[in-house]
Amino acid sequence: MSTVVKTQKRDKKENAKLRNSGFIPAIVYGYEVESQSIAVSEKDFTKTLREVGRNGVMKLDIDGKSVNVVLSDYQTNVLKGQMIHADFLAINMKEELEVNVAVNVTGTSVGVSEGGMLQQPNRELTVTVKPSDIPDSIDIDVSGMAIGDTLTVADIREKVDYPITNEDDYTLVTVSAPRVEEETEDTEEEPETTTTTEE
Known part of the structure; x- marks a missing residue:
């Protein structure tokens, strides 16, 4: 099991400030956890994600309680390639x-x-x-x-x-089947003809 990723509670109005300070706004819900808005360290979370994989189980430290979660969903900034929001699903390790x-x-x-x-x-x-x-x-x-x-x-x-x-x-x-290039009138070059008139 990977190291525990620490979290902190967040105010939704502070999302931009959190991102600028190296945190990812997130939400956690599910097994024995009251749905709540949190933030996780981008550095620690990215490291853990590399260790366990996209579908792997990780642990979040929520108010001093270690909670088993999986990454349910996430959003990324297409231009920067950074994760900007994450959804964590708290799970019961004994249930499918x-x-x-x-x-x-x-x-x-x-x-x-x-x-x-x-x-x-x-x-x-x-x-x-x-x-x-x-x-x-x-x-x-x-x-x-x-x-x-x-x-x-x-x-x-x-x-x-x-x-x-x-x-x-x-x-x-x-x-x-492989694509066959259709021959069209536009692609077929017809020989140029010139008309001359006798004087």
């Missing part, structure tokens, strides 16, 4: 919960080798798992996929170690 886990595609599909295009319309799966067993990602081997093939939850449900809550028709990967 639903979490979103990244899908990691492995292997090179037959279809891609033949010029096809691999697409991932959905890059996460929702699984039910105990906090201590939350995976960083779920690997999916696509090496057997040919052009025109589609991989859905139904195809992998029995191969994954965790119950998946998404529907069977939830599409994860497709291999489409």
